[in-house]
Amino acid sequence: MRLELIATATFGLEAVVKREIEQLGYRILKTEDGKVTYMGDERAIVRSNLWLRSADRVLLKMAEFEAREFEELFQRTKALDWEQLVPLDGKFTVTGTSVKSRLHSVPACQKIVKKAIVEKLKEFYDVETFPETGAQYTVKATILKDRVTLTIDTSGAGLHKRGYRQADVAAPIKETLAAALVQLSFWKAGRILVDPCCGSGTIPIEAAMIGRNIAPGLNRSFACEEWELIEKDIWREEKKAAFQAIDYNAELEIYGYDINGRAVRAAMENAQEAGVDDCIVFRRQDVAKLEPTGENGIIIVNPPYGERIGEEAQIKEIYKALGGFLKDYPDWSLFMITTDKEAEERVAGRKADRRRKLYNGRLETCYYQFHGQRRTLEGR
The missing domain is CATH 3.40.50.150 (Vaccinia Virus protein VP39)
Known part of the structure; x- marks a missing residue:
């Protein structure tokens, strides 16, 4: 399946992250402040989480569209194929941000997006309630100047959490x-x-x-490991x-x-x-x-x-x-x-x-x- 992925990055590290993605063999679509968008597939999600050293997270992009009214946000969100990703027992939450947009209330936008996804899944699975006992799906609605980007976090904990930090000191660098x-x-x-x-x-x-x-992610787990x-x-x-691939003779x-x-x-x-x-x-x-x-x-x-x-x-x-x-x-x-x-x-x-x-x-x-x-x- 062809998927659009986003590797988020600390400001100033976009070029480093872009180079890492290219080294993995994936085509860059665009590089913006704090993120690099590229094309991949299911294997690219796994490989990106395992190998990206300087990215903060790997997101699966669901859609990007303009919305100036809550009803428009609801309908455009509901129209997406959420059932292809979220199973009946999927556990999902919605986070969000809004900058310079008419839909400026983040809590309201989060509720609208969640309601739209729930309605779509209820129709597909023909149920009224969901057990939410399965894998985690964290949906994020990012609204900038009335343009909505819906993504799902594949990483879970930030990619800086390699799993080796057992002891710490004051103000450690990520x-x-x-x-x-x-x-x-x-x-x-x-x-x-x-x-x-x-x-x-x-x-x-x-x-x-x-x-x-x-590989920096070799000794940790990711949210998408349980995804169907x-x-x-x-x-x-x-x-x-x-x-x-580890070179013990280096x-x-x-x-x-x-x-x-x-x-x-x-x-x-x-x-x-x-x-x-x-x-x-x-x-x-x-x-x-x-x-x-x-x-x-x-x-x-x-x-x-x-x-x-x-x-x-x-x-x-x-x-x-x-x-x-x-x-x-x-x-x-x-x-x-x-x-x-x-x-x-x-x-x-x-x-x-x-x-x-x-x-x-x-x-x-x-x-x-x-x-x-x-x-x-x-x-x-």
Whole structure:
């Protein structure tokens, strides 16, 4: 069955998500703020949930239409083939948003959409009530400037919930954002990667999973696993293929340091749960003691923000250490995400080679990229 799917994304990561979808072999229809729409089938739903590293959710798009009156919303919703997806015992809820639309009451829109779906299913199954004991179907009605988009969430819990985070520290970075930071650095197996403020280890762990080609959704469940639309054989085949795709022989050199001993212990525990503890070196260490373990390495760091944790004095010391390291080892590259709009000058005394506006939760941040001078045998 040809299906229209939407991968939602944190603002600024749309290009990363688009590239991941293309790598899975699916055709992109359009890329907009916060989402990438593409064509697929039942297997694409499974593969997308298993493999997308930087997307927030995978949605199945049911329809898109204009509605300026409640009756129009009801009739257009009821006309859709809900019975092809929702079985008699299906359990479904309706969420919604409305921006700059005549139908501005979200609760009212949710009730209308739910009523329309119920009426359609009652007619099809010839019943008055539903047991709602089966799989979960979360319908979302998004209304923007009178244009309604109806989708069903295939993921359940957000895709950042990989299943390996057993121990945590204050203000952890989301796994999806961490994976995007690694991909935007163009790091790959065979090159050194260091996170000198690793916290609970998310950036090093995501890098190791990328380096070993471990599907990020391999150790969790999804809402659509119980859907009748997707045959159980598809799940078995795709999970088997994902296990077989893991590269246990990848040569990885990844380091995670943090001054907080509790954070380091949490990172080690999480890495073990993710199955990558054998290819990451975690150690309690101050950023000021950072030293290179080789040439042409990459530092990816999410230092404390003034708005979050860490006092200004601590941040100043981290900046000083990172700036000194870049000066002493110009062949290394630094990739740093922070809310500090003066960070590039404070760290390196110059503009970054590249900047990217991203959001870490609700915080607007910038991903500063300082590219190292590539050292070659001839240039030594």
